[in-house]
Amino acid sequence: MPAKNFKINLAPFMSNCETTREILGAWLDGELVPAQAEACRLHVDACAACREERHKLERLHSTMQTVLSSSASKVQFDPFWQGVQQRIAQQSKWYDELGDWIRGIFTAPRLAWAVPAVIVIVLAGLSIDSFLPNAKLGMQPDNLATVESIDAYGRNVALLHEGETNTTVIWLYQPQESENDSSTEPSESKPSF
Amino acid sequence: MTRLRNLLKASLLSSLLLLAVSAEGAENGSKPVQVKIGTILASNESDEFDARLKPMERQLKVMKYRSYRLLKEDSQSVPWNDNATFDIPGGRSLAVSPQDSKDKQIALKVRLTEGTKPLLDTTVRLQGRGYFLLGGPPHEGGALVISISASAQ
Numbered sequence: 410m411p412a413k414n415f416k417i418n419l420a421p422f423m424s425n426c427e428t429t430r431e432i433l434g435a436w437l438d439g440e441l442v443p444a445q446a447e448a449c450r451l452h453v454d455a456c457a458a459c460r461e462e463r464h465k466l467e468r469l470h471s472t473m474q475t476v477l478s479s480s481a482s483k484v485q486f487d488p489f490w491q492g493v494q495q496r497i498a499q500q501s502k503w504y505d506e507l508g509d510w511i512r513g514i515f516t517a518p519r520l521a522w523a524v525p526a527v528i529v530i531v532l533a534g535l536s537i538d539s540f541l542p543n544a545k546l547g548m549q550p551d552n553l554a555t556v557e558s559i560d561a562y563g564r565n566v567a568l569l570h571e572g573e574t575n576t577t578v579i580w581l582y583q584p585q586e587s588e589n590d591s592s593t594e595p596s597e598s599k600p601s602f
Numbered sequence: 603m604t605r606l607r608n609l610l611k612a613s614l615l616s617s618l619l620l621l622a623v624s625a626e627g628a629e630n631g632s633k634p635v636q637v638k639i640g641t642i643l644a645s646n647e648s649d650e651f652d653a654r655l656k657p658m659e660r661q662l663k664v665m666k667y668r669s670y671r672l673l674k675e676d677s678q679s680v681p682w683n684d685n686a687t688f689d690i691p692g693g694r695s696l697a698v699s700p701q702d703s704k705d706k707q708i709a710l711k712v713r714l715t716e717g718t719k720p721l722l723d724t725t726v727r728l729q730g731r732g733y734f735l736l737g738g739p740p741h742e743g744g745a746l747v748i749s750i751s752a753s754a755q
Binding site for chain 1: 660661664665707709714720721722723724725726727728729732733734735736737738739740
């Protein structure tokens with residue numbers, strides 16, 4: 410481990426017990442730069458209280474090391490690791506995958522985006538006429554027509570609405586003499602609705 | 603908290619979309635109307651049925667003629683309350699004026715004239731993309747049938 414350069418004012422070389430105890434652990438772990446380590450050692454050698462502190466720390470390190478070493482040997486890593494490998498290797502069932510997929514769909518972020526998506530689809534369906542007025546999309550046009558007024562200037566006129574095909578016809582009966590094109594069959598201008 | 607934030611985002615997005623669609627709908631009111639005219643000769647001189655009239659076959663056969671032939675088709679973009687004039691065979695003309703739009707229905711004022719003589723004035727409220735038929739004027743041994751449709755652009 411690289412030596413740490415603690416930003417502590419060491420002059421006049423660890424005369425202060427409080428400062429020494431702050432870096433005592435780092436010194437024991439060999440993390441101080443040589444000058445700091447030497448200053449710390451000199452103070453500890455000269456100060457009984459700090460020496461006692463050093464012994465306490467050394468005993469704590471020793472105890473922890475012993476406990477951890479003995480506990481680690483009791484942990485059964487092999488069965489645990491075999492279980493992990495088995496889970497990785499096994500083929501998941503189709504219904505598990507389906508369940509995962511459904512859970513994925515109904516998680517909050519996706520559901521939040523599904524709401525505007527559904528609204529967009531519905532609005533697009535409702536307003537398709539506005540955006541594509543000439544698109545027929547396989548639908549028959551609704552021929553519903555309401556005749557609000559008719560003025561045939563004295564001529565006969567018939568208004569027919571045929572419900573089955575939703576057809577509205579305004580039929581104007583014109584006298585034949587007004588036709589520019591000569592017609593040989595006067596009855597042709599009269600439909601038989 | 604994250605879920606609430608996502609739902610708020612979704613609601614905001616939906617509201618913006620609704621506004622956009624509403625704005626589009628509002629704009630439609632000022633756009634011109636596409637008026638489409640089809641002039642058909644109905645007669646009993648043959649059994650011919652023009653294939654181009656197939657989509658409206660059931661509607662035309664209400665009139666019980668044996669033969670239907672499409673003579674001409676014409677389409678014009680007409681501003682609201684303005685007039686578009688279509689030439690109809692036999693020296694006639696058809697003036698169409700879109701009046702207003704209500705509940706997706708377009709009111710059309712239609713005037714059929716022969717020369718300078720008016721034959722018929724009518725106002726018809728049409729469902730969007732739908733059409734009505736105006737028939738009767740004699741022509742070439744049969745009768746003219748005019749299909750009139752209008753759609754907001």
